[in-house]
Amino acid sequence: MGTSAYTKEYFCLRGTSTYARGYLAVQLVDVGLELEGNEEEEEDERERHRGRRRDGDREKKKRGNGRRRRSSRGERGEEELQTRVEKRERGRMKKGRRDPEAKGREREEEEEEEEERPEIKSCKTAKTRKNIKNENARKMEEEEEERNAKKKKKHGSAKREREEDRSKCTVKEKAREGRRRKHKRVETSSEPETSEEDDLKEETEEREVRPESLSPEELEMLKEAVEEKKKLVQGLRGKPWPMKKKLVTLRESQEFVEKYEGALGKGKGRKLYAYKVMMSKKWMKFQRDFENFKTACIPWEMKIKEIESHFGSSVASYFIFLRWMYGINMILFCLTFGLVMVPEALMGRPYGTIPRKTVPRAEAPSAMDFAVLWDFGGYAQYSVLFYGYYNNQRAIGWLKFRMPLSYFLVGVGTVAYSYMVVIRTMARNANESGVGDDNSFNFSWKIFTSWDYLIGNPETADNKFASITTSFKEAILEEQESRKDDNIHLTRFLRVLANFLVLCCLAGSGYLIYFVVRRSQKFALEGLETHTWWERNEVNMVMSLLGMFCPMLFDVISALENYHPRVALQWQLGRIFALFLGNLYTFIIALMDEINLKREEEKIIKFNITTWEASLYNATGSENSTAPPVTFHPADVPRGPCWETMVGQEFVRLIISDTMTTYITLLIGDFLRAVLVRFLNYCWCWDLEAGFPSYSEFDVSGNVLGLIFNQGMIWMGAFYAPCLPALNVLRLHVSMYLQCWAVMCCNVPQERVFKASGSNNFYMAMLLVILFLSTLPAIYTIVTIPPSFDCGPFSGKKRMFDVIQETLESDFPAWFSKVFSYASNPGLVLPFILLMVLAIYYLQSTSKSYKEANVDLKKKLQTQNEENKRKNKLAALKAQTDLEEARAATQTAERQKNINASLQRQHAEEEEDLGSSQRKNGRPPPSVRHQDGRPPATRAPVPRTLHPDTHRSLGYLPGGGFPQQREPRMHRVPSLQRH
């Protein structure tokens, strides 16, 4: 323990000087640190620190007695003294903080290659400042000795300060040590702070704080200081300092807080705090995992994202739409499957018990053939898949399940649910697009925030690169479109011309369809056998030819219009939609014709059956009136044509053939083409990939329309074939995978990748139209055509909706049906409808006004933004001139400072030789000058601190080196002592 021995000796030598006593403790620390610089063992170091502290305390107690005796003299000039003391303390503190670092530096250099230039600088400046102080000290020695007496009163505070200084030094040692320890713990220490905090705790416990010696004001100030420290600790994470600096600051402030919080009776919440931090971390992790889980739960999200990154959002919008359709169909499937098909299959009469559930004798031999089943005849026809299989028994099974009622309600429910979902989605999409996204920094955000730093997988990274490129291309396209201003008259003319041409096309094809349908009806009446193959299949051929060539024609025409590709897509969609309506029209016409034919047939059969039954009855009756009636096998009973099943079958066949066509065109048109282009390119005379056939692009409009019309078929046919939603789910599921694969493997991105509109309300609108168009015929048939007499759940009733009436009468109490009949009275229904219309009108007008207000506000916001930008520009200009001035001022100040510093350095070098004891002696408080009204000694560093500030006013630059660490607010504490 060389140091303590040395200090004791030193005390003996110098102890008599009153003036020196006040600074002994601080200087001791310096000496100690200097000596320690040569030591190796950290443990020993700490021991020494403690020893020294004990010595210091003893000394202080002695001094304290003397001080109290003299304290009465120190009354006047308190204000100046306070500031002086403050300054001195601050200076000392800086020194205390920097010196150990400077001295420990050499050691650190050996171990790690980190060298902080700013720190060296600060050390140097600290030294120079010290030297200034020394000079001043020598000059003012006499004055100072007088004044010292007054200061004694303040020594209480100074003592504590000193204590703090020392503690800081130890802290620094500990910090260094801790850091070193941390280096060893690289892998294991996820939270190094906590373990080191513990070290600190031990350290603080050894030190005694005497809060009882503080006055309330001091306590107040102390509290404030502690709060500030705490704030510093909290904000430390946000400081762009190197880790070393952060650690040092953290330790200092924690030490401080530890010490004084204990004194103030706080600091018990530490465990709670740690617990809170831990919990918040856990919570965050949980949230993250939950987010991931949620994303993982969205079906095909990754596939769609991948497609979006390569083909742009317009292609992705198709797949999103497909996924949405899949969801809807899933619900429809659940409804029909759960409430109609399964109950009938489980609880209804089994197959073969009644005529409607049996294959007729004539069809029985071929009922299991694949061709028949593929056509949904034979066993497929007489199964739960179709309307005709269901029995009209009112309640089935032990649950008394009302089968006919359930069938009817599910049919109505599917349509109602579809309406609801489509409209709700449209409204939500409209909302989203109404709010609008802030596009003020579109490109900058794309540049600076689009890369996801989490990406680690090469494939994902490739996708991300592609998606960023695509998004840039989309944005560039938007930008170019917005800049484009051609001859507006020419464009207008061309657009009108294009629309005219398209209308001609549509009218022509409409007439063609009408003509062909009429002709085919005539042929049908004459009998199909007399006509050629072409005449028999005319309608279908015309329809498919139109469907093939008209879209191409529209595409060519739309090139005239020069629209933004997104708008062009919508036009294209609308036109093809109109064309396809013809398709729908012919289909419905054909269906109605067939229904009428079947009903004619049914009338005849019904008559035949009654005569057949009568003859049967007569025959048995005449032979033997008491004999049991002859039972026929259900397969032999004659039956009606059951038009409902026929309609269902038509729809199912249509869906199947449609699906097959889609898949086959996909395979041939895309896959085969891509394969040929790819491999024939090696032995072909021109470049197939770049030239004529090339690879196909993904046809968004065609696919979307196919999907929409397909859905329309489902809605139309679902009532007569409960299996349709199930089939559709299957189809959508397969086509999701197939199309995803086909897009990624055989298509190339469009030449002009464009951004899909935020809401695909256009798709939704078309879907709504189709939904309406397809429910019309379904409702018409349900309401106007009486059900078949011998098949389906409603057989024997006049109309299908009679099932409601029946249920009301038999299953509900009498008063309910009475109430219902009152409620359905036109006198009540009409006013109610009127009320609803009024409500709709009101809501619509309010929403309109809201929309207007929204647009207004948006406009205002935009103008304000622009104004702000302009203002900012002005302010920036002003700030720039200010900065230049400040720079000029700084430069002059700097120059002056340099001169001063060089002078002082000379002095310092001289002084270095004088030895440590001399040096300590010659360091009086620099604040003496203050009293003489001369500029304060700390003037020189002022421009230096000003420098970063001026920068900050302009937007401070992190590039030029980290901003200066702010003084930890230790000096607040000494200022307490003024009271």
Next chain:
Amino acid sequence: MRGNDLKQAWQRMYTMIGKEENPFRDRIVETFSEDGLGNLSFNDFVDMFSALCETSPRELKTIYAFKIYDFNRDSFICKEDLRKTLNKLTKGDLTPEEVTLVCDKSIEEADLDGDSKLSFSDFENMISKAPDFLSNFHVRI
């Protein structure tokens, strides 16, 4: 502190956090290294993670993001920096005209003081409104 095993551990973590794929990996390392050449001391390494971790505050991230995108370290993001960033992001898939257009547009959007380069305050203002800066500018350890 560049012991051998530390270096190995560093290498392992480097691959683990998936910066292999990051187009800015060199810039990140350069920014956080004290010598500016990409040699990380342990403290630099810890700095890097403390800045890029999920919980670090937005201000800190903004400061380091600015440094990362400031290729020539002149405390301004100029058009040349933007061009470099863009080429790294798109792997050079955009034509020079498109790149120029994007650079011009983004300067026009974000530059508040009209010096046709982005100072830190411009950058901060722009980033503070970006919706997915925080979610994208972090790594998981």
